Amino acid sequence: MKYLPLIGLIVGAVLVLLLVFSALFAGALSGYDPIESSVEERLIPPSQRHPFGTDALGRDTLSRIVYGFREDLGVGGLAVLVSLVVGGAVGVVAGLVGGVLYKAAIYAMRFIAAGPGILFAVAIVSVWRGSLSIVVGIAVLLVPGFTRVVSGLVLCLKNDNANKGGYLLSALLAVLGRVSLSMALAILVYAGFSFIGLGAQPPTPELGAMIGEGRMYIRDAAHTLVYPGVALVVSVLSFNILGESLNAVAVRNVE
Numbered sequence: 634m635k636y637l638p639l640i641g642l643i644v645g646a647v648l649v650l651l652l653v654f655s656a657l658f659a660g661a662l663s664g665y666d667p668i669e670s671s672v673e674e675r676l677i678p679p680s681q682r683h684p685f686g687t688d689a690l691g692r693d694t695l696s697r698i699v700y701g702f703r704e705d706l707g708v709g710g711l712a713v714l715v716s717l718v719v720g721g722a723v724g725v726v727a728g729l730v731g732g733v734l735y736k737a738a739i740y741a742m743r744f745i746a747a748g749p750g751i752l753f754a755v756a757i758v759s760v761w762r763g764s765l766s767i768v769v770g771i772a773v774l775l776v777p778g779f780t781r782v783v784s785g786l787v788l789c790l791k792n793d794n795a796n797k798g799g800y801l802l803s804a805l806l807a808v809l810g811r812v813s814l815s816m817a818l819a820i821l822v823y824a825g826f827s828f829i830g831l832g833a834q835p836p837t838p839e840l841g842a843m844i845g846e847g848r849m850y851i852r853d854a855a856h857t858l859v860y861p862g863v864a865l866v867v868s869v870l871s872f873n874i875l876g877e878s879l880n881a882v883a884v885r886n887v888e
Contacts, residue, residue: 638878639878639882641874641875641877641881642879644878645872645873646875648867648870649813649871649872649875652702655699655702656702656706656707657703659696659699663693663695664693667697667700668692668838671692673691675689676688676691676854678854679856685698686854686856686857686860688846688847688854689846689849694856694860696838697838697843698864700838701839701843702868704833704839705824708768708819709771709816709820710816712767712771712772712819713772713812713815716773716775717812717815719776719779720777720778720779720780721779721780721783723738723783724779724782724784724786725783725787727780727784727787728784728787728788729787731791735788742776742781745773745777746777746778753770754770754773754774754822755770755831757769757773758826758832767831767832770826774818775819778811778815779808779811779815782807782808782811786803786807802883803883803884807880809879810878810880811880813872813875813876814872816872817868817872817876820865820872821869823839823841824840824841824865825841827842828841828844828845829845840864840865841865847859847862
């Protein structure tokens, strides 16, 4: 059990690096145009030519999954960056000032995270269509997490002068852990938006959209649903493993 966080850290890092590698080199790995359709090859089951089969328009499922990683990581990463800047800034100010401002900021973040955040996100994406609205909508959900983490770390650094070296390393690990966990949530939320038609629009390859399209053929061509679903689970699980492991290492470093 002693080395479990380190093992999780290594496993999570390897999985995340593989996802990033797949996204960066999607063109070289796919072998097919993810958008080009072929009526003659529609709903072909997994084979040597198409390892993950094809969808209802004859597009190679594996190629669309690989490019889907690029889409999800790109949008999710941008949303995490925005939320890190906004939530981090609020957290730093609240932690430094403390007192009433700190309590007000924490209560506000708890209120947003308790439910209104998802309503704000859906409203933003529904009314203001486009990639930018999706990034903003997802960032609204992620800001409270960064505010709570950063404000707590600032308070610890401000009130404990004896162990600032250890806290700084733990603070960095904790922030990185929050970034990784937020990436998992961002990917899942983006996929959810795409699933209900508010996210990526056809013919953009995106995992949630692929799952939404594949559910219509679950009986006759289950591969159109199963493979994108597994890919989404792997993506979210990879960032969760990395994030939780970073948090565990951060706590152990303080102890």
